[in-house]
Amino acid sequence: MSAYKPVAIPSYPKLGEKITQDTLYWRRYKTPVQIKEFGAVTNIDFSPEQPYNYAVTASTRIHIYGKYSQEPIKTFSRFKDTAYCGTYRGDGKLLAAGCEDSVVQLFDISGKAALRQFIGHTKAVHFVDFTADKFRIVSGSDDYASKIWDIPNGIEISTYKEHTDYVRCGCASKLNDDLFVTGSYDHTVKLFDARTEKSVMTMEHEQPVESVLLFPSGGLLVSAGGRFVKVWDLLKGGQLLVSLRNHHKTVTSLCLSSSGQRLLSGSLDRHVKIYSTTNYKVVHSFDYAASILSLALAPDDEMIVVGMTNSVLNVKHRKPEDKKPSQPKEKKHPRYRMFVKGRNYRPQSDDFIVSKPVKKHLRKYDSLLRGFQVSAALDAVLESTIVNSTPEVTVAVMNDIERRGTLKNALAGRDEKQLSTILLFLMKHIVDPRFAPILLNVAEKVTDIYSTVINQSPVVDKLFLKLQDVLEKEVNYQEELLEVLGMMDTLFATMARKKTTISKETKPTSIPEDKDSMAVQSSS
Structure with a gap:
């Protein structure tokens, strides 16, 4: 079996204030x-x-x-x-x-x-x-x-x-x-x-x-x-x-x-x-x-x-700048010279270099995905430390599980607390244009799975209503933006048409020669 490839976390442009x-x-x-x-x-x-x-x-x-x-x-x-x-x-x-x-x-x-x-x-x-x-x-x-x-x-x-x-x-x-x-x-x-x-x-x-x-x-x-x-x-x-x-x-x-x-x-x-x-x-x-x-x-x-x-x-x-105390250099044992030929030594052409293979350490969610534990991997990336600081990791794991065709299995069989965590994450990031294509698919699957048990828990029912409200507001906002875009396109088209008309009206036309000048030219 081929070696496991860790989940690729896409890099998104950082939002907010530029740090200078x-x-x-x-x-x-x-x-x-x-x-x-x-x-x-x-x-x-x-x-x-x-x-x-x-x-x-x-x-x-x-x-x-x-x-x-x-x-x-x-x-x-x-x-x-x-x-x-x-x-x-x-x-x-x-x-x-x-x-x-x-x-x-x-x-x-x-x-x-x-x-x-x-x-x-x-x-x-x-x-x-x-x-x-x-x-x-x-x-x-x-x-x-x-x-x-x-x-x-x-x-x-x-x-x-x-x-x-x-x-x-x-x-x-x-x-x-x-x-x-x-x-x-x-x-x-x-x-x-x-x-x-x-x-x-x-x-x-x-x-x-x-x-x-x-x-x-x-x-x-x-x-x-x-x-x-x-x-x-x-x-x-x-x-x-x-x-x-x-x-x-x-x-x-x-x-x-x-x-x-x-x-x-x-x-x-x-x-x-x-x-x-x-x-x-x-x-x-x-x-x-x-x-x-x-x-x-x-x-x-x-x-x-x-x-x-x-x-x-x-x-x-203003806080004083942190000055790190200078650490004394460790003294090397005299035997050190016998095994290392100086700090600036470079290998020669006839030297035989023994390279030690570097062991790759997988993240917790990668280890679980490697063992096909998709539900546990999803739980690992829904922890508060990851969700609050690096939500792109959570979205990337969801996307990888969907690519495997097991997203529905990972979302199913959850209790009230676990489902609330997923719904809160969706409410916070579903309107983010960086994550929307993936999270809309997740929200659709969550709704399909738990639509029959919504009324059994008032907490989950309230979270679903809030998620619906967030989506409705985003839809209304997008519709208003499309209307404004249409108005601006019409305005720009009208301005371009006016400029074209003005340029045509101001274009110089050929001046017809009068009859006297033509007669003088013919007589000459």
């Missing part, structure tokens, strides 16, 4: 820690200095959290109304924030009371930031104005009133002491130079601007508003480089990784998208339970902190 290096990297962020705040979390800002504490602005408070603390290690609550945009200075020693009562406050991280209060705006101040020289503060307000404040003297230096709507976001350059950017609900982003009296550049975002971000090099600017994230080249006069539309609702926040190679955006659609800054394609995404208002990434990329509308702060820490 970015996928593996961002999946290393552990299960999040949920912290309940007093109100919607409108801003998160990390300290640029270790240990990288972060300030969370929510309601009338600014809480300072440590890297692993679930309770605030410090709180600033000297606000009469809602606080906005708690932001660290470059050295991590001072913190500035705006407020609904139009006052900009400056705090010392080691103290509690405000060091300075800058009064000059007439409406809520939603954005504050420190300039690169650390001695000035830039602010933007709902009174359409942007102001620059002097920290040592506590006075206003200059005011810009070029926006025609609320100024809700902005940022200062980390390289140039005098450059800063503001974004407004008038759909524009403006670049200002503190040495001039007017803006030096204006970009039309075409949506109310919710967040702006300058790249570390200072040459690129990112703006977010509506469903769009747009990247501008400041070195080319504010030229639009790319417009991204990967969110379904308003984009509210932006941040960059420490290397500047990944851009993150958070939105009211509960998603955080991660883009590569080389081609601006989405390389990964995170899903959250509520709409996202604020987003921040730690300077060392070890934490992602997200603030949501349901007053929850979501904190994810």
Whole structure:
């Protein structure tokens, strides 16, 4: 008798997300820690200095959290109304924030009371930031104005009133002491130079601007508003480089990784998208339970902190990479040299090589099929470990049993539990186009065998009804797809006919010669 050939398991294309290096990297962020705040979390800002504490602005408070603390290690609550945009200075020693009562406050991280209060705006101040020289503060307000404040003297230096709507976001350059950017609900982003009296550049975002971000090099600017994230080249006069539309609702926040190679955006659609800054394609995404208002990434990329509308702060820490300890090499006995002629030895032409036959180990279902135990082989591939991880193995064994002509025998004579397992597998995979041709045949045989005993078991009866419902839904879905396909074929045929007619009408015709020209030609 010829040797047994194991069941050939066909390889199917893998469904779902494509696994890339970015996928593996961002999946290393552990299960999040949920912290309940007093109100919607409108801003998160990390300290640029270790240990990288972060300030969370929510309601009338600014809480300072440590890297692993679930309770605030410090709180600033000297606000009469809602606080906005708690932001660290470059050295991590001072913190500035705006407020609904139009006052900009400056705090010392080691103290509690405000060091300075800058009064000059007439409406809520939603954005504050420190300039690169650390001695000035830039602010933007709902009174359409942007102001620059002097920290040592506590006075206003200059005011810009070029926006025609609320100024809700902005940022200062980390390289140039005098450059800063503001974004407004008038759909524009403006670049200002503190040495001039007017803006030096204006970009039309075409949506109310919710967040702006300058790249570390200072040459690129990112703006977010509506469903769009747009990247501008400041070195080319504010030229639009790319417009991204990967969110379904308003984009509210932006941040960059420490290397500047990944851009993150958070939105009211509960998603955080991660883009590569080389081609601006989405390389990964995170899903959250509520709409996202604020987003921040730690300077060392070890934490992602997200603030949501349901007053929850979501904190994810990245797992450290597993470093396998180097195992010491086993010392070889001196006799080893007498039997092996070195590690790099290659057989010579006059050497006689004795090859040991490799013994093939069969899988459990192959061993059972080899012994013609088709029912037991089917039971072996219906185990939960195989069904859940590799359903293609189960389908391949069913197909092999059908090829042998013994599928009906393998399915017959089963109790309620075994039959339920088969029906559950059919319900889950029968509409999968990869398995449908085989499983439809299996479902037909199961129905023929057990149609007389359906009413005897309520469990089996319920599973048969569910299987029938799955098949009916799939049939209706296919009918709808065929209708849509017919409509599209008609539409394409009509468009092709119109193009043919237009091309015929526009085809140039030969111009008849007039009689005078013909007479001149004949006389000549």
